[in-house]
Amino acid sequence: MTPILSVRDLSIDYRTRRGPVHAVRDVSFDIEKGETVAIIGESGSGKTTLAVSFIRLSPRSARITKGQILYTNDRETVDIQTLPDDELRQYRWSECAMVFQAALNSFNPVINIWEQFADTARAHGMKDSAKIHARAQELLDLVHLDPDRILKAYPHELSGGMKQRVLIALSLLLEPQLIILDEPTTALDILTQRSIIDLLGQLRKKLGFSLIFISHDLSIAAELADRMITMYAGTIVERASVTDLFYRPRHPYSVGLLRAVPRVSGAMGSVASIPGSPPDLIRLPSGCTYVPRCPLAIAACAEREPDLVPVDTPNHEARCIRWKTVAEQVGTAEVAVAEKIATA
Amino acid sequence: MSVADSTVAGRAVIELDHVSRAFKVPGGTITAVDGVSLAIGAGEALCIVGESGCGKTTTGRMLAGILHPTSGRLLYEGEDVWRKKGNELSTFRRAVQLVHQDPYASLNPTRTIFQTLSAPLYRHKKAKGNRDATNRVRHLLDVVGLTPPDDFLGKYPHQLSGGQRQRVAIARALTVDPRVIVADEAVSMVDVSIRISLLNLLLGLRSEMGVSIVLITHDLAVARYFAREGRIGVMYLGRMVELGHSEALVSDPAHPYSAALIAAIPEADPRITRSKERVALKTAEVPSLLALPPGCTFHPRCPLAEPGLCDVQIPELLPLPADTPREVACHVAIRERRPAAELLA
Numbered sequence: 280m281t282p283i284l285s286v287r288d289l290s291i292d293y294r295t296r297r298g299p300v301h302a303v304r305d306v307s308f309d310i311e312k313g314e315t316v317a318i319i320g321e322s323g324s325g326k327t328t329l330a331v332s333f334i335r336l337s338p339r340s341a342r343i344t345k346g347q348i349l350y351t352n353d354r355e356t357v358d359i360q361t362l363p364d365d366e367l368r369q370y371r372w373s374e375c376a377m378v379f380q381a382a383l384n385s386f387n388p389v390i391n392i393w394e395q396f397a398d399t400a401r402a403h404g405m406k407d408s409a410k411i412h413a414r415a416q417e418l419l420d421l422v423h424l425d426p427d428r429i430l431k432a433y434p435h436e437l438s439g440g441m442k443q444r445v446l447i448a449l450s451l452l453l454e455p456q457l458i459i460l461d462e463p464t465t466a467l468d469i470l471t472q473r474s475i476i477d478l479l480g481q482l483r484k485k486l487g488f489s490l491i492f493i494s495h496d497l498s499i500a501a502e503l504a505d506r507m508i509t510m511y512a513g514t515i516v517e518r519a520s521v522t523d524l525f526y527r528p529r530h531p532y533s534v535g536l537l538r539a540v541p542r543v544s545g546a547m548g549s550v551a552s553i554p555g556s557p558p559d560l561i562r563l564p565s566g567c568t569y570v571p572r573c574p575l576a577i578a579a580c581a582e583r584e585p586d587l588v589p590v591d592t593p594n595h596e597a598r599c600i601r602w603k604t605v606a607e608q609v610g611t612a613e614v615a616v617a618e619k620i621a622t623a
Numbered sequence: 624m625s626v627a628d629s630t631v632a633g634r635a636v637i638e639l640d641h642v643s644r645a646f647k648v649p650g651g652t653i654t655a656v657d658g659v660s661l662a663i664g665a666g667e668a669l670c671i672v673g674e675s676g677c678g679k680t681t682t683g684r685m686l687a688g689i690l691h692p693t694s695g696r697l698l699y700e701g702e703d704v705w706r707k708k709g710n711e712l713s714t715f716r717r718a719v720q721l722v723h724q725d726p727y728a729s730l731n732p733t734r735t736i737f738q739t740l741s742a743p744l745y746r747h748k749k750a751k752g753n754r755d756a757t758n759r760v761r762h763l764l765d766v767v768g769l770t771p772p773d774d775f776l777g778k779y780p781h782q783l784s785g786g787q788r789q790r791v792a793i794a795r796a797l798t799v800d801p802r803v804i805v806a807d808e809a810v811s812m813v814d815v816s817i818r819i820s821l822l823n824l825l826l827g828l829r830s831e832m833g834v835s836i837v838l839i840t841h842d843l844a845v846a847r848y849f850a851r852e853g854r855i856g857v858m859y860l861g862r863m864v865e866l867g868h869s870e871a872l873v874s875d876p877a878h879p880y881s882a883a884l885i886a887a888i889p890e891a892d893p894r895i896t897r898s899k900e901r902v903a904l905k906t907a908e909v910p911s912l913l914a915l916p917p918g919c920t921f922h923p924r925c926p927l928a929e930p931g932l933c934d935v936q937i938p939e940l941l942p943l944p945a946d947t948p949r950e951v952a953c954h955v956a957i958r959e960r961r962p963a964a965e966l967l968a
Contacts, residue, residue, distance in 0.1 A: 552816060
C-alpha cells in the first residue's frame with residue numbers, strides 16, 4: 280500500500296546572519312495509513328521544523344534545499360511543496376491537521392467556541408451553519424465534552440485540558456487523514472495528560488487516522504506510538520518499532536535519551552543525563568554529529584557521517600557504526616534500558 | 624540520619640507550623656494553602672508534588688520567607704521567623720534561598736555572570752575587593768559545574784543554554800552559604816536530556832555541604848529520583864494529603880489521590896505504561912478553590928469516600944502504621960490501617 284505521507288531526502292535550512300542553519304538534513308520516512316509515529320529528540324533537533332514543513336507552514340527564513348514531501352489520499356499523490364495555493368488550503372485541515380505546541384493559546388480570545396468552529400469551517404468552504412453546528416456537537420461529544428456548555432464558552436472559561444480537547448475536536452472538523460501533534464500534553468497536569476492520551480487512543484481506533492506526534496516526552500511515545508524516530512542535530516539517527524526503540528535501541532543517543540528519564544514504576548536503574556550539548560547547526564562537525572557526547576565514540580566515528588544501516592532486529596535502522604557494541608550492552612530483553620546498563 | 628530523625632521537632636532547620644495562606648481574588652477569597660505543617664531536617668532532600676493549583680508553590684514561597692502566612696508560623700531553628708527583626712531576620716534571609724523555575728527570566732540579561740554572582744557577595748560582605756570576589760565566583764562556578772570558570776565570568780545570560788543558566792541561578796543561591804535551598808520546578812524548563820545532571824548537582828550540594836533542599840515539582844518521577852533517600856509530600860487543593868518516604872509512597876501510595884496520580888502517570892516504558900492499572904475516579908472535575916467541598920476536599924472524586932464521614936470531617940495528617948514512616952490525611956486509610964493503594968486493589 281502507498282504510504283499516506285512519504286518524506287524523501289528532505290533538507291531544510293534557515294537563513295541567518297551567521298550563515299545557513301542546517302535544521303533538517305536528509306530525512307526520509309513513510310507513514311502508513313492508521314499508523315502512529317512519534318518523533319523524539321531534544322530541543323533543537325529539528326523535529327518541529329520537520330513537522331511544520333508537512334503543512335508548508337515553515338517560517339519565511341526556512342528553505343527546503345532538497346527532497347520531497349508526498350501525500351497520498353484515495354485519489355492521488357501530491358507533492359506538498361508544489362501544491363497550488365487553493366489546493367494547499369484544501370490539503371491543510373481537510374487532509375492534514377496540526378495542533379501546535381502553544382495550542383492552548385491558539386484560540387481567538389474574543390470569540391466563543393462555537394464561533395471558533397464556525398470560522399474554521401467557513402474558511403474551508405462549509406457554509407451551512409446548521410450542519411457546522413451539528414458537526415461541532417458531534418465532535419465535542421466525541422472528545423467527552425458537554426457541547427451545549429462548551430460551544431457557548433469563551434476560551435478563558437475553559438481549563439487547559441478542556442482547551443486541548445476542544446482543539447483536538449477542532450482538528451477533526453474536516454475528517455483529516457493525518458494529524459500532527461506537537462507536544463500534545465506538555466503543559467497539562469498528570470490526570471489531564473492521562474485523559475488526553477486515552478482520548479487520542481480511542482479516537483485513533485474509532486476514526487483510523489494516521490498520527491504523527493513530536494515530543495521530548497518519551498512516556499507519551501511509549502503510550503501511543505507504533506513506530507519511533509529519534510532525531511539528533513537535524514537528522515534521523517534511529518528508526519524502530521516502539522518496543523525495539525525502548526528495549527533494544529541501537530544508537531547511543533537513543534540510549535542516552537532513554538536513560539535521561541526517571542520512571543515512577545519499576546526499578547530506577549542507572550539514570551543519567553547526556554553530557555554536553557547538541558552541536559552548532561551552522562558549523563556541523565564532520566563525521567557523526569554525536570561524537571562529542573558519545574560514550575562509545577572511536578576515531579573512525581569522526582571521519583564521515585555514518586549511514587542509516589539495518590541492525591539486528593527487522594525494520595530497525597541506526598546511524599551508528601558502533602551499533603553492535605550498543606547491542607552487546609543493551610541486549611534484547613524487554614526491560615528498560617536504564618535497568619540493563621550498569622552505572623558507568 | 625534517617626528520615627524519621629529529621630522530622631523530630633527541634634532538629635528541623637526550618638519548619639512550617641499549621642500555615643495557611645489566603646489570597647483575595649475577584650469573586651472571593653481562595654485558600655491556596657490550608658493548615659500545612661512540614662519540618663525540614665538538616666541535609667534533607669524533600670520533594671513537594673502536586674498538580675497546578677495544589678498550593679505547592681505558595682508553600683515553597685512561605686518556606687523561603689518571601690510570602691507571609693495568613694495564619695500559622697514559620698520556624699527557623701525553632702524560632703518564629705516573622706517575629707524576628709533586623710540582623711536576626713537577615714540571618715534567616717541568607718539561610719534560605721529560592722531558585723526559580725524559569726532561568727530565562729530569573730537572571731538579569733544586562734549583567735555578566737560575574738556581576739550577577741559578585742553582587743550578593745559584596746552586599747553580604749562575603750568578599751573584599753575585586754580579586755577576592757573573582758576568586759569566590761570562580762569557586763562557585765566550579766561547584767555548579769560551569770568549567771573552566773574563566774570561560775563564563777564575562778558571559779551574559781543569553782550566551783548560555785537553559786541548563787547553564789539554571790546552574791548560574793543555583794550558584795547565585797550559594798553565594799550566601801545557605802542552609803536550605805527551595806527549588807521551585809527548577810528542572811522543568813530545561814531539556815529532558817540534562818535534567819538528571821541538574822538534580823545530581825543539587826543532591827551533591829546536599830551531601831557535600833549539608834544544604835537541605837526542598838524541590839517543588841509536578842513530576843513524580845523526578846521527585847522519586849531526587850528524594851530517593853528522603854521524603855515526598857503530596858498536596859491536593861491546598862492540603863498536604865500524604866507525606867512519607869519516597870519509595871514507599873511511590874510503590875504503595877497511602878492516600879487515594881496519590882494512588883490515582885501514580886496510576887495515571889504515563890511511563891517511558893511501553894510494556895509498563897500500557898498495562899498499568901488505573902484508579903477510576905468518580906469525576907475528572909477538580910473543585911474550584913473558591914468553592915471547596917466540605918470535609919476531605921478529595922471526597923467528590925474519591926472511590927473510597929464514605930458519606931457522613933469524608934464529606935463532613937476534615938482528615939488530619941496522621942501516621943499510618945507501616946514499615947516505613949509515613950503520614951496520610953485519609954479517614955479510610957487510617958481506620959483500615961492500610962494504604963489506599965491496597966484498599967483500591
